[in-house]
Amino acid sequence: MTARRIVNVLRKEWLLMTRSPSNLLFVAVIPLMLVGQALLLSWILPRFLTVGVPDSSTLAAGLGDVARFRVLLLDQFRFFVLTIPAMVANVFATLSIVEEKITRTLEPLLATPVRTWELLLGKILSGALPALAVAWASTGLFVFLAALLGWGPLLRWVVGPAWYLSVFLLTPAISILSFVLGAIGSSRASDAKGAQNLAVLIVLPLFALIGVQVTGLVRFTPLLTLVLSLGIVALDAVALHLAVRLFARESILIRWR
């Protein structure tokens, strides 16, 4: 019954999503912009390279400076792609509960036998799964276009264990975390704007992550990527538990008038 209820929430959310073309447009445009920008930077920036790339045994040893710089840029994509679920969550997850409050559907919903965690998990997955699919599709498109631009040989330095861990473990974990945090913001906020303001906080740690990677302060080896991913998976569980605790059914019904 639990799975049926979660799928029910998920299906309804998707149905509503398809009835709002602007939402679909947003989900389609964001990744295309991100892929285009990443490829453009990977193409242009190495042309202005005047200083050498810092020597590193892990960074495409044996290649020329331009190619190594390009490898460095291409490798950043796996971090930039993490912002897709965060951005999608900023729009969808933050509205998930607030919208129910606005449309007054929350009270009849809470009068059904659905449990809080079933409702929240359904809402979280309904956003996190498409966001994840978009992130993966963007990654595939990025690799395909990079190969099309003649950078296929460079990809063997990019697409490796750390890349796979990042794409198939870190990205889903971040995706779920973004939506859980968005749902928490949504259930605590008193209006849609307030929820979105709270959700900006989701993106900040990601920019910090990208920052430490780009500046070279930390190099995300496969082991470090695995540790980070597992840490975020654990954080997902804690955040979901917190979301259920913070979803105060009574306060929502009583204070929202």
Next chain:
Amino acid sequence: MIHAEHLTRRFGDRTAVDRLSLDVRAGEIVGLLGPNGAGKTTTIRMLAGTIAPSSGSLRVGGYDPSTEPERVHEIVGLLTESPGFYERLTAEENLAYFARFYTGIDVPGAVERSLDRMGLADRRRDRVGTFSGGMKQRLALARALLHGPRILFLDEPTAGLDPEAARDLRGSIVELSAERRTVLLCTHNLTEAEGICERIAVLRTRLIALGTPASLRDERFRPAVRVRLAGDAAGFAVALRDLPFVQAVDAEPGDRGSLSVRLDDIDRDRPRLVARLVELGGEILEVAEERKTLEDVYLDLMKEGS
């Protein structure tokens, strides 16, 4: 079917519902009346298991909504004050969504039956956003009935509806009682309550009156007749007050004034009253039983409370 004892709900320092004790039998329609802020919606929410009481005990269909909310939700239907639908979904999609949360029901069948019953079958594939207020309210009742609940909590079901839509909805509520469903109806519409409720509970944070509309009337108002006379009626008032079967006389001054005469027994004493008036030379134009309504009872209770 519903048993509440000393049910209390506080919000901080404010007490919304104070020691409410109420028993509702299976198949009974009970109206919950009271001014705004009297605790009607809070009571319904506690009974429906969407909020917990601060103290007191409660059983709904044999279950405690505080500890077994999901069991209670399986057997009760709630019609909230605002219908609350996903406007971009069709009527059918909305109902199917809510139906899938219940155990052991045939979702397509339940949706179809509910829509048929509320006369919305031909609009099943239309988006709810295109529905009128009355249609949304009927759809909300269809949603509350999806899982065949034994108990229904209806919060202001006819508020904001045009008279025709309100009448249709009232008809549907009466049908529910005929099916032995227990209905607790929260309303400001006293005529509606009088027309369809077997018993009335008047709430003003605390339960201030409970009974059938007739018993509430009789408790507060003795039976009376209104006598319309040609000429000044006030002149007869003093003579009538001396009669042993007359309890009180109120005179309305004027050329064609009338008297409101409260009697011990209206059927027995009315002919005697008429005979005495004729003896006194009164020219009677009309004698009619003065019917006090639930509204009179309610206003009297409110006046007393304030």
